[in-house]
Amino acid sequence: MSISSAYNIARSGLRVTEGRADLVAGNIANAQTPGYARRDGVQTSAGSGQGDAVDLRVMRQVNDRLAGMTRTARAEQGAAAVPADVLNGYLLTLGEPGDEASPAARLANFQAGLDLLGNNPGDVNAQGDALARAEGFVNSLTTASRTLEQSRAQAAESFDRSLGEINTALSNVAALNAQLRQAGDSPRDTGGLMDQMSRTLDALGSQMDFKTRWEADGSLTLHTTGGTELVSGADAVRLTGDNRTGGIFADGNDVTPDRPGGRGISSGRLAGLSEMLSTVLPQMRLQLDELARGMIQGFEAADLSLAPGDPGLFTDAGAAFDPVRLDGLAGRLAINDRVRPDSGGALWRLRDGMAATAPGEAGTTTQVNAFIKVFDDARGIDPRAGLGATARLGDFAASLVGHQQNVRVSADARADSASVSLATFEDNRSAVEGVNIDTELQKLLEIEQAYGANSQVLSSLSSMIDTLLSSV
Incomplete structure (x- = not known):
């Protein structure tokens, strides 16, 4: 040498x-x-x-496969965390089936008040107690309905915010693609850009799931898990959405989760919010409305004093039930003013019927027993409520509360499982990249x-x- x-x-x-x-x-x-x-x-x-x-x-x-698994787990965790974020305040208001303030407990309390009134229908104190219990149930249901609407508004706001964050991330990926094309193949030149790309993809992973493919020119192509292209080279699509229905669109293509024949996303925070807006919250609202409908129709049918079109003990903001006004009925549930002394009504109508013009005999129990029987008969339920086809009012109220609380419980279990998977993948990824x-x-x-x-x-x-x- x-x-x-x-x-x-x-x-x-x-x-x-x-x-x-x-x-x-x-x-x-x-x-x-x-x-x-x-x-x-x-x-x-x-x-x-x-x-x-x-x-x-x-x-x-780096290990692209391990990074992809980490982002998938992060997307699953993001979707599972949505019910707790959106429903926490509402479910605290709703309470558990046995909670004293829950609609189920308030309904049972009102039923017990009617039983006491049946034993002494002419007692003004028993009449006043029954009315107070009826108002307690109405207040619990209207409060739940109002709080649920606040949760829906919160979900809509989060939905729009997630769309904005996703669009920013997709634009950043496209911009990084343009820089990577100019930087060449040297890791010395591209390392910083690749780190930025990794951070962008990690942030995007909590919002939605996606697939990646590195192209020969050094750029990254992004697709939804269903195959819709999101980023190609320096071009990124813009996601839009409808925060009333939870629909999501990528340049006109429907990428809403679980749409038949769709090519959309399946997990991530945006998918969780879409499910809340499209399915979970509307079903919860329908369940509350069905309970209100059962009470209004049940007590209208049981009131022997009413003429067609007259409101019963429970009303739709003072009016009789109207089938075309079912949406939001639980929020409009109200006691008939004709039985409320502070509104010019009379307590004795709990014994004699809402349309009675004069007090009947103090000891008559016919009308009170008819009211009591409302709770004994099974009533039809809208199948879309997801709580069966028929049920007694008390059973339906308990099922409603239990079903809605279980949404949170199931989501928490999914979130815990996703957290374990995410921690495992992150540890393995850190061993490679850290x-x-x-x-x-x-x-x-x-x-x-x-x-x-x-x-x-x-x-x-x-x-x-x-x-x-x-x-x-």
């Missing part, structure tokens, strides 16, 4: 050693930087002959030794040259 070849090798060795030191320093400096993937350097030959110089090939340590300070410090010791060895070679070569020159 010639002196010049040895000199080239030693000099390139110093250059490689300097590059390795820079990589280690960068790794240590970015150990806590989100989205940063560890850089490693591999020493390679810079030529094809014996004694050629050496070079440093930089490698960004920076271990102890390992990097050990590398510095190796680099120091390599630097010393190359310096010694250069020093020896310098001495040899000096000796040769002095001998001339």
Whole structure:
């Protein structure tokens, strides 16, 4: 080996050693930087002959499959967290089936009040107690309906916010694609851009699930899990949505979750919010409205004093039941003013009927017993409510509360499972991409030794040259 070849090798060795030191320093400096993937350097030959110089090939340590699994788990966690975020306040208001303030408990309390009134129908105190219990039930149902509407508004706002965050992320991916195309293939040039891409995709993963594909030009293509293209090169679609129905569209293509024949998303926070707006909240609202309908119709049919079109004990904001005004009925449920003394009514109508014009005999129980029987008969239920085809009012109220509380319980169980999976994938991903300070410090010791060895070679070569020159 010639002196010049040895000199080239030693000099390139110093250059490689300097590059390795820079990589280690960068790794240590970015150990806590989100989205940063560890850089490693591999020493390679810079030529094809014996004694050629050496070079440093930089490698960004990533595992795309593991990163994809992590983002999928994050999307599942994001979807499972939505019911708790949206329904927490409403379900606290609704209460458990046995809670004193729940509609189910208030309904049972009113039924017990009617039983007491049946034992002494002429007692003004018993009449007043029954009315107070009826008002307690109405208040619990209208409060639940109002709070549910607030939850729907919250879900709609979160839905719009998620769409905005997703569109920003998709635009950022497209912009990074344009920069990656210009940066070339060198990891030294693209490493920072790839870290930005990783952070963008991780943030996007909590909002929606997606698939990725790296193209030959270095850009990343994004699709929904159903196959709808989201980003291609420097172009990104814009997602739009309807926060009343939960519909989601990508440049006119329906990407709403669970649409027959759709090519949409299936998990993520946006999917969870879409399900809340399209299915869960409307069904909960219908269940409340069905309970209100059962009470209004039941007590209208049981009231022997009413003419067609007259309102019964329970009313739709003072009016009789109107089938075309079912939506939101629970929020309009009210006691008939004709039985409310503070509105000019009379308590004795609980005994004699809402349309009675004069008090009947104090001991008559015919009308009260008819009211009591309302709770004994099974009534038809809208199948869309998801609580069966028929049920007695008390059973339906208990099922309603239990069913709605179970939405949160089931979601919490899914969230816990997703959290476990996410933690596992993140730990595995960190082992591949993360920076271990102890390992990097050990590398510095190796680099120091390599630097010393190359310096010694250069020093020896310098001495040899000096000796040769002095001998001339």
